[in-house]
Amino acid sequence: MSHSTVSPAAQAGQFDFLVKGEHHVANGTLLGFWLYLMSDCLIFAALFATYGVLSQNYAGGPSGADLFDLPLVALNTSFLLFSSITYGFAMLQMQQRKLKGTMIWLAITGVFGAGFLGLELYEFYHLLHQGAGPQRSAFLSAFFTLVGTHGLHVCIGIIWLVTLLFQLRKHGLTTANRRRLFCLSMFWHFLDVVWIGVFTIVYLMGSLS
Amino acid sequence: MSELSHNHDEHHADHHQEEGPHSSFSGYMLGFMASVFLTAIPFWLVMGDVFSSRNTTVLIILAFALVQILVHMVYFLHMNFQSEGGWTMLSLIFTVVLLFITLSGSLWVMYHMNVNMMPSMMSGGS
Incomplete structure (x- = not known):
């Protein structure tokens, strides 16, 4: 009795397995890219920890309160925040399969990103000009490493974005390009999350001391 | 060739789940508004010297940063348990x-x- 009921069920399960085996894993790349972002997060954790330890070691040099220009940082932060929402609009256009709209919002995102990078380079140039370069004190070494690494990520994000614009123009919103847009979206929003830590811990808390 | 693969894409998108999470305009706008609010207040607290105690200001801006990170995670990175x-x-x-x-x-x-x-x-x- 029991034998006769179990046997067909097991056979059905076997067929299910064969049918399911034909499907490919749809979201493999997105999960893999998310895992990359998590490991990138650990790099930033190490840099934040280094900055936290060294942030008071001025070696008789200037402190954050002497150096940081908060209105400039506020402008920079708003650039990155605007670029996050414009990337969101690009994703919404992509969902509606509107190639032109996707490309326009992506380009606007790139302009905001470039503006952010330009202001950061201007700030770095200004600091170096004042003699407050990374070699001045442990505090400034940690500052340049942390903020510079974030800036490097934004720079790579912009290169990726421009590459994607050319690919979109050539191939349109194919499955591969939509996957790339999702990955860049995660990368871009992740950089904005890291920047929240940077402006709070480095700039705002640095200006208080 | 490209026409064929395009048709396959459309078919794929219609009958299966989209590759990434589905996002909405209202979700992005809500996240953006919250972020503007959560960014502006810490800057105002520090630039306007609102509190005399440094520790109070530090604790409040760290709390704002934590909330803003959560907002970005949920509304921009579409984090959920599923x-x-x-x-x-x-x-x-x-x-x-x-x-x-x-x-x-x-x-x-x-x-x-x-x-x-x-x-x-x-x-x-x-």
Whole structure:
């Protein structure tokens, strides 16, 4: 009795397995890219920890309160925040399969990103000009490493974005390009999350001391 | 060839789940508005010298940063317990644990190293 009921069920399960085996894993790349972002997060954790330890070691040099220009940082932060929402609009256009709209919002995102990078380079140039370069004190070494690494990520994000614009123009919103847009979206929003830590811990808390 | 693959894409998108999370205009706008609010207030607190106590200001801006990170995670990165069968959330929790150990461990150990240093070796620090 029991034998006769179990046997067909097991056979059905076997067929299910064969049918399911034909499907490919749809979201493999997105999960893999998310895992990359998590490991990138650990790099930033190490840099934040280094900055936290060294942030008071001025070696008789200037402190954050002497150096940081908060209105400039506020402008920079708003650039990155605007670029996050414009990337969101690009994703919404992509969902509606509107190639032109996707490309326009992506380009606007790139302009905001470039503006952010330009202001950061201007700030770095200004600091170096004042003699407050990374070699001045442990505090400034940690500052340049942390903020510079974030800036490097934004720079790579912009290169990726421009590459994607050319690919979109050539191939349109194919499955591969939509996957790339999702990955860049995660990368871009992740950089904005890291920047929240940077402006709070480095700039705002640095200006208080 | 490209026409064929395009048709396949449309077919794929219609009958299966879209590759990534589905996002909405209202979700992005809500996240953006919250972010503007959560960014502007810490800047105002620091630039306007609202509180006389440094510690109060530090605690409040850190709390605002934490909330803003959560807002970005939910509204921009579309984090939830369902995506990828829960693996994104699991890896995020694992990363947050490592992050906490790295940050708190470094700060704790190095603070005590500074405190226990011989006074003569201190180089004019406060």
